[in-house]
Amino acid sequence: MAVEGGMKCVKFLVFIFNFIFWVCGVALIAIGIYAQTALDKALTVSSSSASSTPVAILVLGIIIFFISFFGCCGAWKESYCMVTTFAVLLSIIFLVEIAAAIAGYVFKDKxxxxxxxxxxxxxxxxxxxxxxxxxxxxxxxxxxxxxxxxxxxxxxxxxxxxxxxxxxxxxxxxxxxxxxxxxxxxxxxxxxLQSIEAWMKKNILIVAAVALGIAFFEILGIIFACCLMKGIRSGYEVM
Known part of the structure; x- marks a missing residue:
């Protein structure tokens, strides 16, 4: 039985937002590769903690890429389990991103x-x-x-x-x-040191804009996923 009424719209929105997440994941992967390539030598001479930053962005992009694919399948098949898993994983990623942003601000001087x-x-x-x-x-x-x-x-x-x-x-x-x-x-x-800092300041706005855009769509994705979960649960009998 298909999700009726407004739930069909929610299902469609969850699918669309997951496609957007997929694009965001691709964007993060591209940013991670670009940062690793552009600052390859600077990261080589720096510490391992600094060298891991582009890798972390790349890994996050890959995770979002696969989670969004998982969410698309869940929305399309109207699977309560898959949509719930998607919402939980996306919430965890969002909290990790918030924690990373706070840590980045606190330790920016280091x-x-x-x-x-x-x-x-x-x-x-x-x-x-x-x-x-x-x-x-x-x-x-x-x-x-x-x-x-x-x-x-x-x-x-x-x-x-x-x-x-x-x-x-x-x-x-x-x-x-x-x-x-x-x-x-x-x-x-x-x-x-001055040259690298200038490069970072020049490109940080791009990274910040992408991060804010991803966070905004993650929140919407979580909300719509929860709505779809509720609709699926009320529209299906547990076999």
Missing amino acids: VRSVLEEGLWDAMRKYGDDKPLTEAVDELQRDFSCCGANNYTDWFTIERFKVNDTVPRSCCHINTTSCNIHPSPATINEKGC
């Missing part, structure tokens, strides 16, 4: 210190650790930066201090001696 510490650690290991060396070089080239706060940071590293040099990846002119006796005329003066 992000800079964690990133700076990672940059300094990578600089100290420059030349000794090949993957880190390559990561630092690519980071400095991609962001047109040098050092953590500015190019003089490299002068605190013994191997560069004694020769009055910086890595060649700091150069903004293409000469063989651009990194010897460096100055703003030959190398990038700005530090990588």
Whole structure:
């Protein structure tokens, strides 16, 4: 027996909202991949906690992707069990997102210190650790930066201090001696920490807008799922 009257409309809305959730899941997956790709080298030289952020976004997107598919099937088949499971899982995800947002706001000031510490650690290991060396070089080239706060940071590293040099990846002119006796005329003066922060601030509005949109549709999805659950339960006999 089909869900009658207004429940048909609710069923249709649950299906539509689940499709929207599916799109939101795809969007989060895309954002996670983009963040991981764009900040790959910055995350390599940072701590494991910072490196896990794009991965967490990607995993959340995959979870929403599959839960929305589950919800679509439940709404289409008018399965009380599937719709209930969908509503519970979506509620859990919503609460986790709220907790993550609160934690992100509380610990936002620590992000800079964690990133700076990672940059300094990578600089100290420059030349000794090949993957880190390559990561630092690519980071400095991609962001047109040098050092953590500015190019003089490299002068605190013994191997560069004694020769009055910086890595060649700091150069903004293409000469063989651009990194010897460096100055703003030959190398990038700005530090990588500042450049990465600028990139994050530029893109944070996109992430925030997507997150708010997803949260809004999650709330609506939970409400309509509960309405559909009530309609299914009252319209069916338990066999």
